[in-house]
Amino acid sequence: MRTALVYHEEMTAARLLWDDPECEIERPERLTAAVERLQQGGLEQRCLQLAAREASEAELGLVHRSDPPGATHHRGHRLGRASTQPAPVLKTELPTCLSFTTGWMGEGTVSPEYVSLLRGTQALSTEELQALSGQYDAVYFHPSTFHCARLAAGAALQLVDAVLTGTAHNGFALVRPPGHHSQRAAANGFCVFNNVAIAARYAQKQHGVCRCVGAAVGWGLRRTESGGVGCSETPCGALLCRGGLLAPRWEAQPLSGLCTPYPRILIVDWDVHHGQGIQYIFEDDPSVLYFSWHRYEHGRFWPYLRESDADAVGLGPGRGFTVNLPWNQVGMGNADYMAAFLHVLLPVAFEFDPELVLISAGFDSAIGDPEGGYHLESLSQCVCMVVKALLGDPAPPLLGPMVPQHSALESIQSVWAAQAPHWTSLWQQGSTPTLSLSTCSPERRPSAVSPGGPKGKAAEAQTSAVLSSLLDQLHLYTTPPVRTVIALTAPAAALVLPPEVLHQEGSAPPEETQAWARLHEALTQDTAFTALGKVLHLLNGILDGQVSSGIVTTPVAAPTLEVVLRQGLSHGAQRVFCVALGQLDRPPDLANDGRTLWLNIRGKEAAALSTFHVSVPLSGTTGGFLSCILALVLPLAYGFQPDLVLVALGPAHGLQDPQAALLAALLRGPAGGRVLVLVEQESTCQLVGVLARVLHGEPPPSLGPFSMASPDDLQALVHLRGQLEAQWEMLQLLLECHELVA
Structure with a gap:
């Protein structure tokens, strides 16, 4: 991006001209x-x-203006410490007031007194600057302050x-x-x-x-x-x-009717x-x-x-x-x-x-x-x-x-x-x-x-x-030289990607691919075997620190996911967080030893089958999807602290492209960007493209209008969190009310 x-560099001109331990920092x-x-x-x-420019006084006046009639004047410890020294007399005249009306932005005028006061500091002596600074809390002025402050606002x-x-x-x-x-x-x-x-x-x-x-x-x-x-x-x-x-x-869009x-x-x-x-x-x-x-x-x-x-x-x-x-x-x-x-x-x-x-x-x-x-x-x-x-x-x-x-x-x-x-x-x-x-x-x-x-x-x-x-x-953490790699089993002329995203041509050695393919007969078929070789090669690059993230298409997501999971654990990953979407079941003989956290989204019901095996239905609303991701998926991910995140979009995964993109983007955080996404070969080029872009660091598309989660979705989520919070501290947010008021 x-x-x-x-x-x-002229913003460095202002500095403290007298002793003041509070302001010298x-x-x-x-x-x-x-x-x-x-x-x-x-x-x-x-x-x-880009070199910063000075903000004009009219631009400063968008905020620094006199309060409109009837406005609340704030009280408390805001304007500064008391001073026994009189404020200096400024040798400048006040400019004409510029009026404007802004509705909710507030009705008021440019505050000539304040802007003129600061403009006048350019001509003050050190003693006058110190006296003026004493009228405010933790502030010092320098002859260059006005210029520096206009550059700071102008830079924004x-x-x-x-x-x-x-x-x-x-x-x-x-x-x-x-x-x-x-x-x-x-x-x-x-x-x-x-x-x-x-x-x-x-x-x-x-x-x-x-x-x-x-x-x-x-x-x-x-x-x-x-x-x-x-x-x-x-x-x-x-x-x-x-x-x-x-x-x-x-x-x-109106917000809460407004x-x-x-x-x-x-x-x-x-x-x-x-x-x-x-x-x-x-x-x-x-x-x-x-x-x-x-x-x-x-x-x-x-x-x-x-x-x-x-x-x-x-x-x-x-x-x-x-x-x-x-x-x-x-x-x-x-x-x-x-x-x-x-x-x-x-x-x-x-x-x-x-x-x-x-x-x-x-x-x-x-x-x-x-x-x-x-x-x-x-x-x-x-x-x-x-x-x-x-x-x-x-x-x-x-x-x-x-x-x-x-x-x-x-x-x-x-x-x-x-x-x-x-x-x-x-x-x-x-x-x-x-x-x-x-x-x-x-x-x-x-x-x-x-x-x-x-x-x-x-x-x-x-x-x-x-x-x-x-x-x-x-x-000890070094950024891999290659950020994102995509490995396809068939050409995709319609796929649009950032130029820095690499198309992988290589595969794992045939003997390595053959050894893993023996786990499932479906992997021995031509297209599936080719995809397996590509995903093993990409996975090795991620685990060896040469690649940060990647996407692989495969005709058989379930057996490929199992191989990737087992290869990752045997190749040095200590903890793997696997997010399986759609009709993808956890391998029955996968060890429940704490090295793998398996989360199935679009499961038949919300259930904590074990500490490291969780299933949750996919909500049909924007609010329900966000609640699932923010209140369950990410707390589990950050609490688990994985070395590698696997995301598998299997048959009937049900995610819209923006949802899949947001999920992939958010899961870059827990494992330091090490994310491998498996996508069913039947998926659209548009989905593959948006996933590649977010893994490369671009923003995901909008989810669309916010809609509330259904009562059933909320009840399922609360029930599931209740089952898991004893084992996962990042889910322990529901304190008893008496603890809050004690």
């Missing part, structure tokens, strides 16, 4: 270190490189343009300063202009977002790793993904700090769905806001379009975040069906970063990981035990309780929990620990060692 990379090296790492890894060269807009005009499929903008804490007329948390909010409004007004796109932007403020102690910020990355797993429909006059945009904020600035801007707007997971600790973590809790769901017509997932305990790991993805974010996102996805990509919850996006090695590694994903490279498998913490489950269920009245997809999670709100007042907060102090230095040394250990493990 064509990936844009937007950056400008926001430094130009955050960008230069990331760029150097991208260059060293050959990633910059693989991208379409340029990336929007590149994706929405088809110049790029997706992209990443490395920007500074960040933006998600910035409010309409107030800098906050190192954020000057709200880059992601400006990008959202720009996309709605300039482009109408009337095509399949996804997007993302990142920034933040101070942090610890969803776990450490200290304060800091996140890096400013901005990424846009055209299509993605949430590829939208072209036609407008049809918005503007294109639907999803903003995902994965910073460790709550992006209160984005929330305030869109909290009454049903055209923008804002999701944030963040460290909260019952209101005792910055920014100390009551409205960062799960029951803050938006205002007026925007109720249900703010989704906060507050972490109340430090040290959240892979299993906790994966549970949040599968049981909150993705169900709601698929139901919302956005036309654009913006991600505020803060890396301050990464392992090894005690300062929130300011540990240069951790930051640069995170940036590289995201760019690789945008380029379509398979992500390395998740490390460590996949067991969600009790506190994480409490937070997820609090979100369910707050959001279930607004989202059908959350009714289908099989739980009706009682809302558990924070009993601690945000006012009773601890003093912030400065990363520059002794405790911050000690935490940095400790977590640097953790990061080093993690990187050593990740270096």
Whole structure:
């Protein structure tokens, strides 16, 4: 895929000009270190490189405007710490107000006071800059701040343009300063202009977002790793993904009986700090769905806001379009975040069906970063990981035990309780929990620990060692030189594939093929024998680390699948996750030793025949299919942590092409991209083509309009999860209500 990379070296110009342990961590090296790492890894060269432009003041005014009459003025610890110094007198005149009307986008005017204030910082002395900075919380100004902030916002807009005009499929903008804490007329948390909010409004007004796109932007403020102690910020990355797993429909569809006059945009904020600035801007707007997971600790973590809790769901017509997932305990790991993805974010996102996805990509919850996006090695590694994903490279498998913490489950269920009245997809999670709100007042907060102090230095040394250990493990995982291979038993002139997808001509040695063919007489037939040789050759390439994924067509799926499964286990795979669709039964003599997890979709009934043998019917609705994948298939897959994923589309598998594509795309994650798909030879070229494209990293097509799962499907899924949750921790999300309110 064509990936844009937007950056400008002049964004490194602003720096702290006085001593301030709280602010010294926001430094130009955050960008230069990331760029150097991208260059060293050959990633910059693989991208379409674009130089950032400045956002115009009119474009800034899409968000940074005066509130309309009667608007709510937010209270609390937002605008900044108290200062005994008078604000400086600026030597600039205020421009004429530019008015505009935007409906749900809000009625207001460009805020000349705020934009002019920032423009005036270019002419201030160091003493005046320090005095002005003291009026805000965790902010410092430099004579170059205004220029850098306009470049940061402009980089996001340029990336929007590149994706929405088809110049790029997706992209990443490395920007500074960040933006998600910035409010309409107030800098906050190192954020000057709200880059992601400006990008959202720009996309709605300039482009109408009337095509399949996804997007993302990142920034933040101070942090610890969803776990450490200290304060800091996140890096400013901005990424846009055209299509993605949430590829939208072209036609407008009402949501819960409400049809918005503007294109639907999803903003995902994965910073460790709550992006209160984005929330305030869109909290009454049903055209923008804002999701944030963040460290909260019952209101005792910055920014100390009551409205960062799960029951803050938006205002007026925007109720249900703010989704906060507050972490109340430090040290959240892979299993906790994966549970949040599968049981909150993705169900709601698929139901919302956005036309654009913006991600505020803060890396301050990464392992090894005690300062929130300011540990240069951790930051640069995170940036590289995201760019690789945008380029379509398979992500390395998740490390460590996949067991969600009790506190994480409490937070997820609090979100369910707050959001279930607004989202059908959350009714289908099989739980009706009682809302558990924070009993601690945000006012009773601890003093912030400065990363520059002794405790911050000690935490940095400790977590640097953790990061080093993690990187050593990740270096053991190498990306195969060939991403996707397709092996056909007959020519397919109508098959359209990306040029990088290889057509396999070779086969396994005849003696190897003959030895395996003896297991089933059907495999000795000419076409089946040829297909078997091809699949064995491809499987060996995957297991030897030369190929990441592949597709093979075969006239006899069941015996071929059994051979592939046995060959994989004998050739070095420790755990194989097999997803069999259609009339494909588990081999009766397959050992139940924990090395194979067999899941049959389109089984006659939902049944856990053993811990490692599960059968579930195929739902006929979009909601039922998504519930099965998100609430059963993927929790099992990530909990099993396989070396290899096998997907077999057998006779009467019943999947539509978009469903098969989505399943294959999502199953790239658990095994680090090592996925082998077996397809019945009678399948269409269109199905084979779409599977090859998603395994190569392209987005799957849309599932179409969201429809609720049937009561029978939901009951079967809940019953099956109940049978399995004692053995599979990733399914253990249904806490008793008394545990939540205890």
